Amino acid sequence: MTYFHGGYPGLKPGDWLLPPDATGTDHRLSSYAAVLGGPAHATRTDVVYLATDRQVARVYAAFYPDGALYMATPESPVDPDPDCNVPGLSWQCPRAVVVAVIDPVVLFRSRTPERWLRMLAGTIPA
Template identity: 75%
Template sequence: MTFFHGGFPGLKVGDLLLPPDRTGTEHRLSAAAETLGGPAHATRTDVVYLTTQREVARAYAAFYPDGALYQVLPQSPVDPDPDCLQLDLSWHCPAAVIVAVIDPVVLFRNRTPDRWLRMLNGPARGSAA
């Protein structure tokens, strides 16, 4: 499988992608889940999240100012992300290596990242599209 990660800008091929527990970064999506009282598995800071879908990773990259899109190679077996409702879409592992910088600066001109994710995943149950 080919894995992608969208996130912190400025990484290079060969750099190790590490979880927030190891880097100390405060800018993470799990912080939003924590603030909203999400379940423990949604607030993990000891893993790196990966996806098999390039456009999903691109949407997550756009949550960062000047976020980047990377192709990555997990450094251990991956586990499915328990928050993801779509099988074979989202994974996590302790670390990954950057093997390619797909897009060093992801910009959404007329789409916000949350609108992009809704487009990819379809409308939420009970919501208007």
């Protein structure tokens, strides 16, 4: 299976994708979930999220300032992301290694990341 990750820029092949607990970053989507009163599993900071769809990971990269899109390999078996209602689309794991840099800077010029998420969810037309 091929996995993608969208997030922190500047990584290169061989670098580890680590969870916020290990990196100390304050910029993470789980922060938004916490502010909105999301469930405990949505506010986890001890896992890395991977997607099997490149465009989905690209959307997440766009949430990060100058975020990047990577192909990655999980270090250990992955668990389904409990927030994802599409089976097989999103996964979580303790850490993953960058295999390739797909796009070093992901920018959405005509559509916001929020609009892309709604389009991917099928709630608005493309």
